Amino acid sequence: MSRSWLRRVNSLVILAILIMVTVAVVWPILHMMSAAFAPGNNIAGLSIVPFADGFTAAHFxxxxxxxxxxxxxxxxxxxxxxxxxxxxxxxxxxxxxxxxxxxxxxxxxxxxxxxxxxxxxxxxxxxxxxxxxxxxxxxxxxxxxxxxxxxxxxxxxxxxxxxxxxxxxxxxxxxxxxxxxxxxxxxxxxxxxxxxxxxxxxxxxxxxxxxxxxxxxxxxxxxxxxxxxxxxxxxxxxxxxxxxxxxxxxxxxxxxxxxxxxxxxxxxxxxxxxxxxxx
Amino acid sequence: MTRPAIARAQGKALPLALAFMGLAHLTVLRQRVKGVVFAFVEIIFLLLLPDSIGKLGQLVTLGEPQLELPVKQRGNSMFMLIDGVMTLAMIALFAVLYYISVRSALADEHRQALDGKQLSVREQFGAFANSAFHVVGLAPAVILVLFFVIVPLIFSACVAFTNYSAPDHIPPAKTVDWVGLENFERLFSGEAEWAGALTRVFVWTVVWAMLATLTCYFGGMLMAVLLQESKLRIKPFFRAVFILPYAIPVVVSMLVWRNLLNGAFGQVNQTLMAFGLIDQAIGWLSDPWLAKFAVVMINLWAGFPYFMLLTFGAMTAISPDVTEAARLDGATGFQRFRHITLPLVLYQTAPLIIISFAHNINNFGAVFFLTMGDPTVEDSTVTGAGGTDIMVSWIYKLTITLMKYNYASVLAVVIFVVLAPFAIFNFRRTKSFKEGEL
CATH class of the missing domain: 1.10.3720.10 (MetI-like)
Structure with a gap:
């Protein structure tokens, strides 16, 4: 009983770590992708939420x-x-x-x-x-x-x-x-x-x-x-x-x-x- | 030639071969094909000799100031230096060929004494084509490495002993001279700012290489083990995501991070402020210590996947029988990891820590594209070395912006010295060395 409980906590902790690392890995990549499609030129004008600025193909x-x-x-x-x-x-x-x-x-x-x-x-x-x-x-x-x-x-x-x-x-x-x-x-x-x-x-x-x-x-x-x-x-x-x-x-x-x-x-x-x- | 004639010829090959390349082949050995080729090499060398001697002379003087001539017509000290070094390389190549020709003469003489017959011209061509195979096959590699790796290394070692630097010694307007150990004295003790910067950059380079290697190594191993241990169905998804930083070219990811970490308008500060975690912007890349921290952390972001992949490789090599046996004996998951997986993975990947350390000493991209070596510190205006500059990025700045080629070369020599133990390590760990081939 306690053992299976321990195992469940264990796998939850692992999952939490994996998700945190995923966020850290993906975060800058999402920002890069969103900036590629965002209107405007300067990074200062960009939203902190990726893809919230809208889409444009103007940069390409x-x-x-x-x-x-x-x-x-x-x-x-x-x-x-x-x-x-x-x-x-x-x-x-x-x-x-x-x-x-x-x-x-x-x-x-x-x-x-x-x-x-x-x-x-x-x-x-x-x-x-x-x-x-x-x-x-x-x-x-x-x-x-x-x-x-x-x-x-x-x-x-x-x-x-x-x-x-x-x-x-x-x-x-x-x-x-x-x-x-x-x-x-x-x-x-x-x-x-x-x-x-x-x-x-x-x-x-x-x-x-x-x-x-x-x-x-x-x-x-x-x-x-x-x-x-x-x-x-x-x-x-x-x-x-x-x-x-x-x-x-x-x-x-x-x-x-x-x-x-x-x-x-x-x-x-x-x-x-x-x-x-x-x- | 008959048998007695061959016997009479014995012993004559050596002096003849030494006297002129290919002479022994052309006369007593009657190997015209080889002889002609060898003699041709020596004739070319002799034709080039007067020119070579002139170039070696210029290597010694590096040219005299010719103030009376217009700048375009003045001798360029750097060309004299490079031509001199290339001439030395050519002479070394000729010496090697000479040695080979003498050896070949002795070998042919020996063979003729044994079987007592000479090869027909046809056979000579066949034998020559076969033995020429490795000479011709290796020639491109040897020439490329000689002129683009060895000559440049010798050249930059030489520049460390000259005064080749802006503003007073840039050819062709001015000449460059040999100055002995002056640059080393100035950098190591003479000028306070330079000596201080050198110590600072050197210490940071070593600390950086250690931190970068260890964080990536253990970070990568941790992620590999976590993924292996977890029983999630979406494991392949996580694995694919974690490879992303490795797949994205370093220039791109570092420049993206550089903008995200920007103190004034970067997304990192904006996000932290939006969540109320900080009140005012943090100068991630403008404070010398924070910038050092940022360089190591971003390098972890970019570098852990490599070690994660390697750990995967090492873990799949572990026989499942071993872990199965341990499981039957009642070992818990952690015990199995601690006593079986970890030691085996460490054993297999340990040499890579050392290789990776040597790589990080020269990891230009991870530092330069993130911080450009900045922020500036007290001595930066004079020395060009910023708070996060490592040796190679400092060399880059000394070369491209400050044109202090002499100091850049001294730094290159320092890197040689630091890397020499790694070269030896690299050498000793090869199978060829262990099996006695080398």
Missing amino acids: EYLLTQTNYPRWFLNTLIVAVCTSAGTLVVASTGAYIFSRFQFAFKRQMLMSMLILEVFPSFVGMIAIYVVLYRFGALDTLWGLVLVYMAGNLPFTIWLVKSYMDNIPRALDEAARIDGASNLRVFSTIILPVSRPILTFLAVTSFAAPWMDFIFPKMVLRSPENQTLALGLFSFVTDKNNDFTNFAAGSLIVAVPFVVFFILTQKSLIASLSSGAMKE
Whole structure:
């Protein structure tokens, strides 16, 4: 009797905590969504109850017609797709070679990559600026792609190599006996088996550029080359408080991300734990 | 060549290979394909040599002031520095290739002595293509990492020993010079304001990283356990909601919070006032201590889902047999959690605390987009460092707004030193290290 009473209190407490956390999690998101549709520009005029100000699509219209938003979106998409594709190609070949071949300086290279992956690439940002200037890649999207790819490589090569190390060597040896070349073993055996980790890599390296701020700020100068993070940031600087337009612009980016995350949460958990814990 | 000829050639490969890249391959080893490639590399290097020596010379001097020339034609010290570092990288690359060519010559010599025959040109091409596979395959990765990761790191370490800063030493109008340890002396002890700011920012960076990691770790674990324990039917709903902060890009969520927390017109204060909980607006982001508190709390909002997901992963890995056995032995829910789930989850996720700490040291987004490093404190006008600035956001300000590149680089060096133990940790925990591959 007392035990079942205790259990009921227990589950009520848990439910109460879950509801409180839900409110805290959802509250700012609701405000962002409501601001995206609210008339007016300034946050000061907004009601404290979400969606109480009425609805208008004016901000979306403003973004699409009066600002460079479509251009920022396109630029960011180009950078994200190229970074993702480039990282996949370079990291998977690199990982395959590190996993399957013996060659001079292999040990030293593996060690230096492990050490490099701890240092964030923007501590060298002044130098990256000058290097890009030297290569004529300043204010270009491909320059930004190169910076992202290079910064990720030490980590991603290790990640993929660790995965490939667990693929039985008997598989490639069998193919090799049948006369398959290195490239053929790589493309017909190793790559298909590594698909889970490569998918994870493609998704994460695609997602990262969407909201990075420091490198675009340094590398991209001209207005037509800006990315989303820079553009959205410019709506809410101290000089400029255009919260409702910012909210509308943010909503357009956030929705695909949220849908994707919720749809893939099961495999997300699996790849997070295998990527982070087992190594 | 016949067998005696090969025997006669023995021992000649080493001096020849050392004398000129590929020479041994072209002569005694008769491996023309490899030899031509190696020799080509050395010829290119020799052609570039005069230029390289000039660049190394400029690396030492960083250029002389050329006040008589118009600004556009003056030498740029920073280009000299970057070219010098890139030249050093190229020389290192050449040295590695040279070493590989000598090793390859010795290996080929050894192989020829064993089987006593030479490869036909066709076989040579086949063997070369196969061994070139890993060289060609790795080349893009090596070149990218070399020029966009290693060279910049060395460059910024170098800048810490120069006077590259506004207003007196910005090329091309003015030159930059090596100043030895002067920047370190000034930042660590020389100028009171800078030394004070450095201590303040450094301590806050470490405290911030600890608080941010621990709150998110335990917050995430708590939510995972609560969800797992509850027998509610709408569990998947809660789970989907709790993932939201992780799915929303940090720039967006932090900038939204920045506006909601605004002291004058933010929704947080307005809501609290409407409920009668407070009488006057609280300056969440304008008081240095409240702002620090806000940064940690908002980071908890954004960061707990990651650890919640990881804890889910770790919990599903626990075999149900163990908990079932404990249940049969009469262990209560709390006991099962305390003695089975918690230790196993802690064991699996503990390394991530350390990784996450290193990540938070550099968590630019969580601080900068919420507070921009503000509010200003006494030394902010001189040093640019605000009340919530961590090392990386201060580096950003020193670089972008104050153009004190020399001080920014000193801070980068400090970050290297702080992160070095993490690099070693990272290294030791890999399977390759444990299995002796490294």
